[in-house]
Amino acid sequence: MSLAEHLRELRNRLAKGLLAITIVSIVAAFYSQELMEFLADPVPRCKPGMEVTGGHCAKVTFNDLLSPFTTTVKVSLMVGIIVSSPVWLYQLWAFVAPGLHKHERKYTYWFVGAAVPLFFAGAWLAYTILPVSMRVLLGITPDGAENLLPMDTILDFTVRMVLVFGASFELPLLLVMLNMTGMVTGRRMVTWWRGVVMGVFIFGAVATPTTDPVGMIALAGPIVVLYFMAVGFSLLNDKRRRRNDPDAELDDDEASDIDLTPGAVDDVESVRPPRALPEQAGTGRTDHRVNGFDDVT
Numbered sequence: 001m002s003l004a005e006h007l008r009e010l011r012n013r014l015a016k017g018l019l020a021i022t023i024v025s026i027v028a029a030f031y032s033q034e035l036m037e038f039l040a041d042p043v044p045r046c047k048p049g050m051e052v053t054g055g056h057c058a059k060v061t062f063n064d065l066l067s068p069f070t071t072t073v074k075v076s077l078m079v080g081i082i083v084s085s086p087v088w089l090y091q092l093w094a095f096v097a098p099g100l101h102k103h104e105r106k107y108t109y110w111f112v113g114a115a116v117p118l119f120f121a122g123a124w125l126a127y128t129i130l131p132v133s134m135r136v137l138l139g140i141t142p143d144g145a146e147n148l149l150p151m152d153t154i155l156d157f158t159v160r161m162v163l164v165f166g167a168s169f170e171l172p173l174l175l176v177m178l179n180m181t182g183m184v185t186g187r188r189m190v191t192w193w194r195g196v197v198m199g200v201f202i203f204g205a206v207a208t209p210t211t212d213p214v215g216m217i218a219l220a221g222p223i224v225v226l227y228f229m230a231v232g233f234s235l236l237n238d239k240r241r242r243r244n245d246p247d248a249e250l251d252d253d254e255a256s257d258i259d260l261t262p263g264a265v266d267d268v269e270s271v272r273p274p275r276a277l278p279e280q281a282g283t284g285r286t287d288h289r290v291n292g293f294d295d296v297t
Contacts, residue, residue, distance in 0.1 A: 013095050017088030025080030032072040035079060036151060039158050042130035043149060044138065055139035058147035060154065071152045078159065107180065114173055118226075122169035126161040129218045133161075165219055168203070172226035179234040182241075186234035193231070200224055 001009070028035065046057035062068050089112075097105060138147055178184040204220035 010095060013091040017084075017091045020084040020087035021077075021080045023080075024084040025076045028079035028083070029072065029076040032075055035075050036071065036155075039075065040151065040154050042127070042134055042158075043154060044131070044135055052146050054143045054145070055135075055141040055147070058134075058138055058149045061148045061150055063150045063152075067150065067152060071155060074152065074155055078155075107177070111173070111177060114176075115170055118169040118173060119166040122165035122167070122222075123162045125218060125222065126165035127158070130158065130161060168219060168223055169226065171223060172230035175227070175230045176233055179230075179237055184234070186231060186236075186238045189231045189234055193228075196227055197224055200227070 040060050043060060044057045046052045046059050050057055052059070062071070093108075097108075100108065141147055175184065175189060179186060179189070200223050201216065201220045204216040204223070
């Protein structure tokens with residue numbers, strides 16, 4: 001395909017992906033009320049007769065006239081992107097796949113097959129701990145003050161938590177892919193465990209929007225477990241690679257073991273020369289010399 005044909009194909013596939021996002025977003029707009037209730041469900045609401053001051057509960061509000069409309073658009077677009085992801089991901093894959101080799105496509109199938117469940121597991125964990133995180137944050141409110149939480153702030157907070165947790169669960173998968181390509185060995189990953197554990201907890205403290213230790217531990221704990229699972233997989237993969245190829249883990253500038261033991265040489269066999277000269281045709285001679293020379297020159 002020429003460059004113009006590639007660009008036309010990219011345009012068509014992007015149009016199909018955007019069309020799917022638009023259709024799902026329009027459908028989601030009719031259920032925006034239920035969706036916003038779902039996103040705001042982790043917030044401890046103030047009920048009639050409950051003390052509204054301090055950190056006991058909060059009220060969900062809209063700060064300005066356009067806030068309900070903009071929040072509805074945000075929620076609908078977010079749902080449209082998530083629900084229509086199989087369509088636009090397939091369009092992206094169909095554009096890239098013809099340029100990949102067979103083994104590269106195989107690795108991609110494995111990567112996507114593991115990345116999707118890991119991302120949704122992280123998103124589910126984030127939504128599960130949201131009520132605990134919100135109660136901890138609201139508990140800092142001094143007595144005599146009320147908590148008024150704008151709906152768009154709740155939406156941004158929830159999406160940020162989901163994305164951070166979902167993306168963080170992909171880190172061990174990245175290490176596995178590096179091991180499968182031969183860039184990192186399992187033994188090397190074992191020597192990193194102290195720094196990795198410390199770095200993961202620091203990352204959990206910085207990446208989570210909350211300031212409570214619950215979010216940090218909830219994010220760092222599963223990542224550490226997934227890291228050691230990735231180390232175990234890498235060690236098994238290295239063992240399999242060494243069994244199939246003893247020199248697989250050698251560096252590019254490291255010499256492999258070569259057997260330099262001299263071997264016996266068989267008797268020299270006479271070789272029939274190529275029929276390149278007229279005087280050689282039909283003679284059946286086994287002497288490879290012609291006029292004192294040992295080749296056609």
